[in-house]
Amino acid sequence: MLSAGLALLLSGGRSSSEVMPKDDSLNALAKKRGRFFGTAVRTDKIWNDPAYRTAVIGECGSITPEVALKWDFVEPQEGELTFDPMNSIMGFAEANDLDVHGHTLLWYNSMPPWAARKILETRDWTIINNHFANVLRTYKGKIKYWDVINEPIEAGKRWDGLRDGVMLQAFGPDYIDHALRSARIYAPDAKLMINDFGFEYDTYDENDRRWLLLRLVEKLKKAGAPLDGIGLQAHLDLAKGSLASKKIADFLVELRNFGVKIIISELDVKEYDYALPAEQRDQRVADHAKQYLEVVLAEPAVIGLTCWGLTDRYSWLDATDGDYKRLRGPREQTGLNRGLPYDANYGRKPLYYTIRNALNA
Ligand code: G3I
DSSP, X not given: OHHHHHHHHHTTTOOGGGOOOGGGSHHHHHHHTTOEEEEEEOHHHHHHOHHHHHHHHHHOSEEEESSTTSHHHHOSSTTOOOOHHHHHHHHHHHHTTOEEEEEEEEEGGGXXXXXXXXXXXXXXXXXHHHHHHHHHHHTTTTOOEEEEEEOOBOTTTSTTOBOOSHHHHHHOTTHHHHHHHHHHHHOTTXXXXXXXXXXXXXXXXXXXXXXXXXXXXXXXXXTTOOOOEEEEOOEEEXXXXXXXXXXXXXXXXXXXXXXXXXXXXXXXXXXXXXXSOHHHHHHHHHHHHHHHHXXXXXXXXEEEEEESOSBTTSOTTOTTSHHHHHHSOTTSOOSOOOOSSBOTTSOBOHHHHHHHHHHHO
């Protein structure tokens, strides 16, 4: 499979018949407003699914590897570096004039067990520096935006809202500041970001999370840490009720006032009722996203919109998958989530047109 994939990617990952006119793409519309449109991508799907490649090439100006840059993927065992899949994504991006978003250097959920063990045992920052050097030097000058820290906020535990994990336990609350400074050494020209979720609803938890993120950004900026941007994942969820539009708008202004750029980095919509007719489900998803996009795309600090996948065929929210089923409550139904712009057969859904109109507004 790898060699077939590499052969395909050597040819740029496309044939001319696959490519749709770029001037009609979602990215072209975004570009008119100085923004980009992108998607998360799965390496094996780029290799194996021509319709997927067509959609990615045809709509996007930016791609984010869904898995291929994560620490447990690039270095599953200490010193065993696995860059082939990521290099193939880079080749695909270069051949098709796509930017690549660097996701992610440090995520509690993708730290390889050997690193977690060693960090807790030694509290040696060299382990972090080595990881950053490995990844950032490999893609120096090729990746402009890096999610240096992914998901550092956790409400309801500590007063400063930092997630309790290996990094915090080993290095204390300044680990984020240190990580940004270390990343800056190896990626002097890149834009360094913090990426997190849960800032959209009027719930106790999300009200808290917005406040905690603002306090973190404030602290980092005061300390002179090289923080250029914030990624707001925007995993919308129909079960969470109405969006907190006014609070989101105010939150974005406060972020902008700290001098950071904002990327909507992982947009999708989780459903909770899979029993309704598809048209009704699609309309609910689109209406919800419309409300969100109207708010965030009115904010000038928002420089780009990335969906966490383009097609329902490949979504982390696929609730037919065994693992994901386990994550859902017993009363919830299972099924194929319809929370991305294309359906599983690459038909454009109302969400697609909602995104189109919102980018064009
Ligand atoms: O591709 C293999 C497949 O060959 C194998 O049969 C299967 C068996 O489990 O695994 C497949 O890989 C899975 C991969 O997703 C497929 O894309 C991995 O096990 C699974 O761990 C991986 O999960 C990813 C997850 O992050 C953990 O890295 C999801 O795709 C990805 O969508 C998710 O992304 C996160 C962001 O990084 C951060 N924000 C939340 C977002 C959603 O959880």
